[in-house]
Amino acid sequence: MAMDWMTVLSYTLVGFILLLVLWPTTAGGRRVLKRWGVGEADDEQAKLAVKYLRDRRLLYPPLFLLSPLLLPSEWGPDIVAAGIAALLVAEAIAALRPARGPRAAGLTPRTWGGLVQRWAIAAMVLLGVVAAGMAVAGLVAQSWADRVIASIPLNTEWRSPDGEVTAMSQQLRDQLGTPIWLTVVAMVLVGLVAVLGIVWLAVHRASVRDPRVDAALRTRSARVAVGLGIAWMASAIALANSRLQFLQGVEAPEAPPVWLSSLPFNGLLGFGVLLVGAAGWYWVANPGNRMPYVQSAR
């Protein structure tokens, strides 16, 4: 994907600014632990939290640099993509890192359902299914869009049923001829694999030395990942919605399929979905009253 150096530099700068602003300190580590159920953490516990946070946040600058270079431009928002990638890479490194020195393990059986709410996973998958369904709708509508392009020669005027004379610009032809269903489906699949992979790793990676801290940090990883996943799926729906809304608005000699004109693909739906994504992020990625694994490790 072609990007100018200014854009690359600005993304890297954003990553570095985030790293500086979020650089974990001992007090910050204590605050994170308190939020996730380990009140009055001692210095050792705070140090474990700082290491956990530092391992992830150090990945922000390179991932902010790489995500716009590697991901298609329609994939957004970059901050969500970089956040998911940072969690995934850090959890994978933690899982692969060989254990050294004395180790500790809690005796509470661990399942993914103890780390993250089942409804949150269900909501993320449901949003993904809706996005994929809308992508398929876009694919079905593409055959109509292709017929429209073929039926109107470049810069030729035609008269719409209400008598208006219209011409189709090259830009509109290009937009019509560029489907995004594959982008949306890829967003959904990559998002699902990445988020479920993080949850799996949060259950299965090696533990840190303190079982209470370990439970809190595993829970944080899983819930932040699923919260980001919900926001990601919502942005995939918004992308599919904007495409279908665009197709609905195209004036052409051949009317769009009835289902396309009758379904409510509009700005309100896009806004509503983004609100759902933000609400999902808020409820899932923040600590709640019910955190079974953290509570059982007390």
Added chain:
Amino acid sequence: VNRILVDPDNGVPPWRQIKDQLVRLILAGELPIGAQLPSIRQLARDLGLATGTVARVYRELEATGVLRTAGRGRTARGRGNRCHGGT
């Protein structure tokens, strides 16, 4: 918090360290009867050991009656015939 500590450099084999601590926790009542224990894979991964090492501990504790297999997991049974026995 109930936890198992393993120090690979203290001269005692890891399986023995795990076994002794589990027996102590169960006999002291800190792990109540019926309390479910983590799976072999979970405990092995958390302690950075091979699954065979933890499987051996569980097998020996089951043989001595300290643990019992219930459904998909293992639970503390309370007391065994030869809790501190082992090879």
